[in-house]
Amino acid sequence: MKLTRKFYLRDGLTIARELIGKKIVTNLPEGLTSGIIVETEAYMGTIDAAAHSYRGKTERTKLFYGAGGFVYVYMIYGMYLCTNVVANVENVPEAVLIRALQPVDGVDLMKRRRNKKNLRELCSGPGKLSQALGVTKNFYGLDLCGDEIFIETTENFQADIISTKRINIDYAGDAANYPWRFIAAGNKFLSRK
DNA sequence: ATGCAGATCGTCT
DNA sequence: GACGATCTGCATC
Numbered sequence: 710m711k712l713t714r715k716f717y718l719r720d721g722l723t724i725a726r727e728l729i730g731k732k733i734v735t736n737l738p739e740g741l742t743s744g745i746i747v748e749t750e751a752y753m754g755t756i757d758a759a760a761h762s763y764r765g766k767t768e769r770t771k772l773f774y775g776a777g778g779f780v781y782v783y784m785i786y787g788m789y790l791c792t793n794v795v796a797n798v799e800n801v802p803e804a805v806l807i808r809a810l811q812p813v814d815g816v817d818l819m820k821r822r823r824n825k826k827n828l829r830e831l832c833s834g835p836g837k838l839s840q841a842l843g844v845t846k847n848f849y850g851l852d853l854c855g856d857e858i859f860i861e862t863t864e865n866f867q868a869d870i871i872s873t874k875r876i877n878i879d880y881a882g883d884a885a886n887y888p889w890r891f892i893a894a895g896n897k898f899l900s901r902k
Numbered sequence: 903a904t905g906c907a908g909a910t911c912g913t914c915t
Numbered sequence: 916g917a918c919g920a921t922c923t924g925c926a927t928c
Contacts, residue, residue, distance in 0.1 A: 750920070759920070761913095769913065787910030789921050806920055836921045877920060900921095 711861045714854055717777030721796035721803030724777070725751035726891050728794070728805060730866045732813060735842040735858045740818045742842050744810025744832050745866055747893040748900055750875045752793075754802045757889075759881035762802035772850055773802035780851040780858060782844060789836030792844050794853065794860075808876070808890070810838045811898040818843075834900040868893035876900065 712731065717724065726749075734743040752760035754773075761783070762773040772781050772795055781793040781804050796803040810832035812819060819831045819841040832838040844858070853859050872888040879885055892899055 752920075761920080764914080767914075783920085784910095784912060786919060786921050787912075791920060793920085808920085834921070875920075880919080 711859050714778050717794065717796060717853065718798050719796065721751040721753050721805055722889065724794065724796045725749040725805045725889065726870060728860070729870050729891055729893050730863060730868060731860050732863050733807065733810065733860050735844065736856060737843050740815050742815030742819050743813045744838065745813060745863060746807060747811050747896040747898050748809035749891045750806040750808055751889040752804050752806065758884040759875060759878040770802065773804055774800055778853045780848050780853060782846055782848045784846065785836065790839040790844055790846060791835040792839045806835060807838060808835050809833050809898055809900045811896060829898060833898050868896060
C-alpha cells in the first residue's frame with residue numbers, strides 16, 4: 710500500500726523512524742526500481758544547525774516550508790544528489806534524508822545506472838541510492854503521492870530500529886551529537902555501522 | 903582494514 | 916570566494 714499524505718504530515722523524527730522497513734519505488738520510462746529503506750536521518754527545522762532549513766527560507770529550502778510528502782533533492786560536493794522526504798505540516802521545515810536501501814526490484818537497471826555489479830554497492834549511501842533509483846535534480850518538488858516516485862508498506866521485513874549520531878555533519882556543533890539517524894540494526898546494506 | 907586526495911558546482915556569505 | 920547531509924580509487928598497513 711502506497712503511503713498517503715497523512716503519513717507525511719507528522720514530525721520528522723517520527724517519520725524517519727517509521728520509514729525504516731518501507732519500500733521506496735521509482736517508476737520511470739526505462740524501468741521500475743525499488744529498495745527497502747534501512748537508514749534515514751531527520752533534519753529538524755530551525756533548531757537544527759545541521760539542517761539546510763536552519764538559516765531560514767531560501768530558493769533552495771522553500772520546499773521544506775510546504776506540506777510533507779514531497780521530494781527534496783539537492784546536489785552535494787558538485788557531483789552527487791541526495792534524496793529527502795519533506796516532513797510535517799506547512800511552515801514546519803523538516804525533512805528526512807534517505808541514506809541506504811536494500812535493493813528489491815529492478816536490480817539489473819540499478820547495476821547499469823551505478824556501473825557496479827555488487828549488490829552492496831548499489832544503494833549503501835545517499836548519493837549511491839539516488840543514482841540507482843534514477844533520481845535527478847528534476848525530482849525536486851515531486852509529490853510522493855504520485856506515480857513516478859512513492860513509498861509503500863512492506864510485509865515480512867523485520868528489524869530492530871536503533872538511533873545513532875548523524876553522519877558527516879561535524880560542522881554543526883551540538884547538533885552533530887543528536888541521535889537522529891535511524892537504522893535497521895545489523896542490516897548489510899547500511900552506509901556504515 | 904583504514905586513510906587520504908580528488909572530482910566539481912550550486913548555494914550562501 | 917568558500918565549502919558541503921559524498922563517493923571513488925589508490926596507497927599503505
